[in-house]
Every structure is written in structure tokens, then in C-alpha cells.
Amino acid sequence: MRLGSIIHFSLRILTRDLKARFLAKLVDEQIITAGFVSMARADEKGRKVLAEQTRELIMILEKELVGKDFFGGKTVGFLDLVAGSVIPFCLERGWEGIGLEVISEEKFPEYKRWVKNLEKVDFVKDCIPPKEKHVEHMNHMGERIRSA
Template sequence: MSPAAAAAVKVIGAYDSPFSHRAEAALRLKGVPYELVLEDLHNKSDLLLTHNPVHKKVPVLLHGDRAVCESLIIMEYVDEAFDGPAILPADPHERAMARFWARFIDDKCSEPFWLAMWTDGEAQKGYIKEIKESFALLEAQLEGKRFFGGDAIGFVDLAACEFSRWLGVCEEITGVSLVTEEEFPRLQRWAVEYAADEKIGACMPDRAVLLDHLTAEKEMFMAMAKSRLPK
């Protein structure tokens, strides 16, 4: 390992953030020791604002005196900067496809998923329809595979992490059912197997604690979701 790769690693993150989990999970898959610095997103620290002055969001990876922002970019950086099992495929086409599906998750799934959970009425019905159409595409990607990349957890699995523990907890809080055994059996199985992985589980928030965290923020989430609806 190069001296640069051996520099101290920290993750500025939030306990209940699936995007922070992406960064931690990438480091754990590579076997990289790191320190987690938990951020209060209601009272953002100078550390966060200094190292991510553009978006002011978690996660931020600190590698020595370098800062890397945005979870998908952090995952790629970790894969390239450290030795260990590959997170992205070696084949150029498979690598491109992994990037495509990770962007699909962020661009086409995250917001409809969020709005399907925290809105109501006709607007909610539309978002439920939209996210289920996207889930059907992800379901097809799991045909004949344990994980999105094959037999081992990889880039797309980390990108999709919010559809593991977070989805189930949000379903319990809101009473909205998005992923069932009848409709999306592969995605449901994937969610269980992803969370059960030893390395992933080591940085996955405890379900009961996550339930308490998100329940406490329910009114805020609903207000935020309402503010995003078309006027």
C-alpha cells in the first residue's frame, strides 16, 4: 500500500443516512480501517462545512488531507485508492453498466421512493406507481443473480442500500407497502441477504434504533415532501 493510501481515513456521516452507509460499506468491503464522525444535520459542524462547502451534506470521506464528497464518487475513490476486493467490475462494459444502474437509482428511484413514503392522496398514488415501475427494472436486473453484480456485493448493491433496511423501516412507519414477496420477490430476497452480510451488517444501523430515529422525524419528512410537490 502506498504512503498516501495508508493515511488516516475518516467518514463524516449521519447514523440514519443510507448515503453515509454507502461510504462506510465501501471501506469495509475493502478492509480499510476508518473513524466515523457523526454529524448533527440540524446543526452542521465547521468540519462538514469546511470539507463540503458546495452541498453541505454527508457523507464526506477524509483521507489524510484530502476530502471526497458525494457517495457514489466516494465509492469509486475507495475502490481505486485502496487494495482489496474490487467494488466495480473489471470488465469495461460491466463497469459502465454498474455506473449506469447506480445513477438510475439516484436519479430515478430515490426521490419517488421518498415521496411515495411521506406524501398522501393522489400525489402519493402517482409516486407509488413511479417507484414500482423503477423497482420492476431493478427486479429484472437480479434475475439469476444473488446480488446486482453476481455472487458478491458490489457497486450497485451499495447504491441500492436504501431499499434494504431503510425501506422496510419506512414501510413500518408509514404503512405504505412497496416491496412484497408477490410483486418483487428477488428485490425482497436481495434486501435480506444484503443486510445479513457480515461486513455490511457491521455498518448498518440497528433496525430498532433506525425506527426510533425516523419516527421522531416523521412530521419533518412529511413537511419536506409536501414542499417538493408541484404547486
């Protein structure tokens, strides 16, 4: 990648869009927290409550994706990187490891379509760990936290 294209890409990603920044903060401070705590809870009732809270928060993102390929429109933007770096490839795989379905295709069709679009982006593909090993790793981390 040439310096000019890196600068152009960086300026596109570093957004002035207040809504994208607000939603990125929502992902960082609420969705990630509720999601990881739901994996770490030892009791099933607590997991389900936190999973439902996470669903409600992700529904906010679902509504933002209607009619768009990415949060940034036709191209990957700031919020795509923030949400895409954790929700589909860490949280969902962690939930899969404990047998908890939080984000179903039926309730979150726009989100699931967005994940598929994200998986097609070259620089995202290069960063996604192999699914089976990642699920195993996330499950192991959850077990360690629950046993502490």
C-alpha cells in the same frame, strides 16, 4: 483488513461496468427521490402515485437480479452497495413507518431474496441500524418534512 486486500476489494467495487453505473444512477436520481418524496407527501393519493412510480423503477432492478445472489453475481458489487445502502434499510423502513407497502414479496421475489443475501454479509450487518429505532427515526423525519 490488509492494504492488499483493501486495494483488491476497491478495484472490484469501482466498476467499469456501464450497466451497473447506469443502474446506480437510476437508484440515486430516481428511486431514492421518488421513495423519499412518497414518505414526505401529506396526502395519501400523492403517496400512492409516487409509490407506484417507485415500484416501476424497482422492477428494473428486480429483472437484473434474476438468477444472481447479488447484482455483482456471487459477490457484493458496486450496485449492491449503492442500492443496498438505501432501498431496503431506509426507504422500506420509512414506508413501514407510514403503513405503506411498496415492495411486496409477491411482486418482488428476486429483490427480497437479494435483501436476505445482503443481510448475511458481515460488513453490511455491521452497518444496519436496529429496525425498530430506525423505523421510528424515519417516521419522525417524514413527520417533520410534512409539517414544514
